Amino acid sequence: MPRLPRRISQWNLENFRRQLATVDALPQLCLLAVMSGALTGIIMIAFRELISLGALLFMPEGSGEAFEALPMAMRAALPVIAVVIIGVGLGWQKKSARRMGIVHVIERFTYHQGVMARSNWLNQWWVGVVSLLGGLSAGREGPAIHLGAGASGWIGQQLKLPHNSLRVLVGCGVAASISASFNTPVAGVIFAMEVVMMEYTLTGFMPVMLAAATGAVITQIYFGTAPAFMVPSVVEPQLIDIPWIILMALVIGIMAGGFIRLAGLGKRSDKMSWPFRLLLAGVLTGVVACFYPQVQGIGYDSVTQILAGNVALDVLLALALGKLLLTAISLACGVPIGVVGPTLVIGAAAGALFGIGATELLPTTVSDANLYVMLGMAAMMGAVLQAPLAAIMALLELTHSPDLILYGMLAVLSASLTARLAWRTQGFFITTRQGSTLHPLHEPLMQALARVGVGAVMDRSVTVTAAQIDIERARQLLASRPKWLLIHRQTDRSRADTEPGKAPLALLAADMARALDDDEESPGWKNDGTIDLLEIPGKRLELAPIDLQATLAEAYERLDDRRLDALYVRHITAPMMHRVSGIISRDAIENYYR
Structure with a gap:
């Protein structure tokens, strides 16, 4: 009995913080990771339900992506209305409050030790909903990652944890967000480590994996185990497909590099006022949507139709080129939208075009066009984000086909290298954030010191x-x-x-x-x-x-x-x-x- 008070005292918050300051506080970090994953999963459910609730107000059948069923005038007006709402809502706030999405998370992780800004996090809720329901070419994953990382960081900030553990918590939120959005826990882990944390350590891996698994469990309990889009059985790839796959990857790499360069023009567009740039993005999106409403929103319904073979050639071209240009221009104009979802749709359309070409020219030797659709998605994602391992793991988890790993590696790496060499770009998030300068976390000394309080x-x-x-x-x-x-x-x-x-x-x-x-x-x-x-x-x-x-x-x-x-x-x-x-x-x- 005399020892009981001392044992209890060892579990007080002060000692908990002290243990977290060390480099090997795995039990404590794993406990926090479960909390992070659960909270992020709940946040993802709330965000998706908020979008569904908004869609019930004016979208046909309450579907957040049924832009094709809207009248032409409404399709054209929605993006303009969305950018006006965003401009009015953010215009009275300070400029730093407009920064949202994955770029903002990386910036706070790198330069602010993972301490997230509350105003940006609150803005991300309504801006994410408005941009998606407003028909802008936007993704759901960027807002989701910001919300998940901010909620996880909030746990550490409320407990006043040392910044080295706060950084791990932000990584947990990122992984849980991707895992909950796609039902791809491993891809979520790799994305967090490869894109945001930019390091692979045991202390980081185990908590981030636990958070990703917890986030996936929470959302699967609510939404079920269905993936973001239905993937049919993929025909077994053959070695004869490799030349076409490499050619497709080279073209997608050029497209990805051009996308990054065009989106990066926003840093040099100060000659135009921000409200004018917002309006320009809204008007251009509305004009294209008059003829091709498929470019609006995330576009996962279009991916499902592409995989089912129900999309015309002109629509595929509109998705591959039109959505690429609209998404990049919107980003360059300062519209805070997500980029991961659109890259997958663009890659799927580009892959479908190559798949159709391959089956038309060599109908008896090459595989089904759906092979190129899935490889195109992975190649575009890997090339734009310069995150090849995350793209390959997403491909594997979405298709459940280990036979695709070799061909996925060839496609993703070829596209990533092409984008990097042809356009001399380091990836969307680094290029649009700070140009071509070295990311601070690439320095081994700072990486090692950032792990310890x-x-x-x-x-x-x-x-x-x-x-x-x-x-x-x-x-x-x-x-x-x-x-x-x-x-x-x-x-x-x-x-x-x-x-x-x-x-x-x-x-x-x-x-x-x-x-x-x-x-x-x-x-x-x-x-x-x-x-x-x-x-x-x-x-x-x-x-x-x-x-x-x-x-x-x-x-x-x-x-x-x-x-x-x-x-x-x-x-x-x-x-x-x-x-x-x-x-x-x-x-x-x-x-x-x-």
Whole structure:
């Protein structure tokens, strides 16, 4: 019984945060992953039901993709109405609040340690619904990923978890979103690791896999196990198909590279006002929709019809080229839409065109056209996102056909390399976000340091003191055997309970002990029997603050920015109140990395 209170105390939130700061906190991260996957699954259900509820208001039979059944005038007007609503709803907000979707998630993950902005997350709900029901060429997965990542990050932010675990939670939300949207858990995991987190580690893999599985279970309980679109039995591929597959992949790679370049023009379109650009995207979509309504919305119904062989050649051309241009122009004009869904539809149409060509020219030797449809979807997704492994795994999970892996690899890799080399692009998310500069997480040092919180490496043997103290107080400080003394330079207060007006200094406790041994012969002794810790012999380190939630990567960057050798770690306990938790030095960070 005497041990029970100590055991219970080990499970308090403070110890939980401390454990999460380490690099191997797998049990704790897996527990959070289940929470993340469950919450993301519920968010996905709510988002899809919100779209269905909106479709009941004006769409035929309440179907969110039945644009073909609408009158021509309504098809043309819907995109214009949608961009006007988006413009009015976002126009009064600050520019940063307009950033949404996967690009925003990657930006927050890379530069803000996964801390998601609340205003952007709230905007994503209604903007996602309006863009899809408004007939813009948009995808559901981009908003879903933003909502899932934001909800998962909210768990960490509410618990004030260290940023290294917050980053894993964001990855969990991304994986669970993709898994819940397509019923493809493995593809969701690979997408999160390959596109957002950009690293493969055991600490990241296991929680992200658990979140993806949990998210899929939640949505399957509600919606069933049917995939996003029905995939018929795929004819067994043959080696004779390889030349056509390679040719198709080369063309899709050129299309994907052009898509990325065109969408990236938005960074150089500041000469046109944002409202005008929104209106331009809406009008162009409406004009094309007058003749080819299939370009509106996500287009998964069109994929189902393509696989069933019920789509005319001109419609396939409209989906392959028209939807590509409309989606890229909408992105360039600043319309916050998802990109994953449209790339799959564009790839399916392009693949169908090549499949029809192959079966017409070589009817007795090549496989069914549906083979090229599925490979085209994977090739376009892999080339646009520059995420070949995620595309191949999505192909495998959607078709349940391991025989396609070899041919899928050839198609996806050929298309990805073609887009990269022919257009010199690094992928849609990196290109549209920051041009061709190196992604910060590509640096091995920063990758390693971002996995660990400062709480795991900092020196906790710290005592806070005023600059001038008497002998009795000095001996009391040494009795607690601290390694460091954190000295306030502006106040005589002995506790760091409020924000200091000036950054403190760090002094080794051994230097003060040496000064006490020297007694009044040491510099720093005053006539009234007090000692000034700012004057005694010893090495004093200039300090800057850093929060306990920060990662070693954040600490390393702050040390470089401030040109310092150490930081004091503070734990925010209340607004404008904090306590010192420890000191982390440059040597400690470098020793950890080595």
